[in-house]
Amino acid sequence: QQQVKQSPQSLIVQKGGISIINCAYENTAFDYFPWYQQFPGKGPALLIAIRPDVSEKKEGRFTISFNKSAKQFSLHIMDSQPGDSATYFCAARGNTGFQKLVFGTGTRLLVSP
């Protein structure tokens, strides 16, 4: 019940296209859903995050869509650029106990020029 399932494992998108990465969770106690971006040899960096009281959050070219009833959330990268090529991780955190971040397995995105 602590898992966050992420898909696809890898994704190739042409420059200018839309990249979509999906995540699903089971634990209804999760109340914070961040997305992290990780470049090779670097630690993950927070990209954008959402709480379940809204269905969508947009920051520049990055949008999170959140479906509370389906327990799913997704990251959309509009106008994808070669510099967006990285591994993306969704995560979730509960609002009780130790409030541990649980990460998905990651999606390796390659944006072709």
Next chain:
Amino acid sequence: EAEVAQSPRYKITEKSQAVAFWCDPISGHATLYWYRQILGQGPELLVQFQDESVVDDSQLPKDRFSAERLKGVDSTLKIQPAELGDSAMYLCASSLDRQETQYFGPGTRLLVL
């Protein structure tokens, strides 16, 4: 911009040897985390500190791993003895408090031969 510092960046050791990793969190951050990231997977929490106290070490293999944050600032993670399966990236992160954004360091890549 303040960053989480980690050293060493790379470590090669033989199995049964002892290894230690060091982390200096962002100044003023009360919460410190150690994660292990196996290649192709998301980070998994090993231990979480609130100031100098351990608040979650449920996933830390305590027979061989130890962690300390004696003065509530920097932290050390130790493995003794190292095993082949310990080869991974060890990431340190910090946050102002438990519910705040986690900022990750660049990690220490460990290879056990």
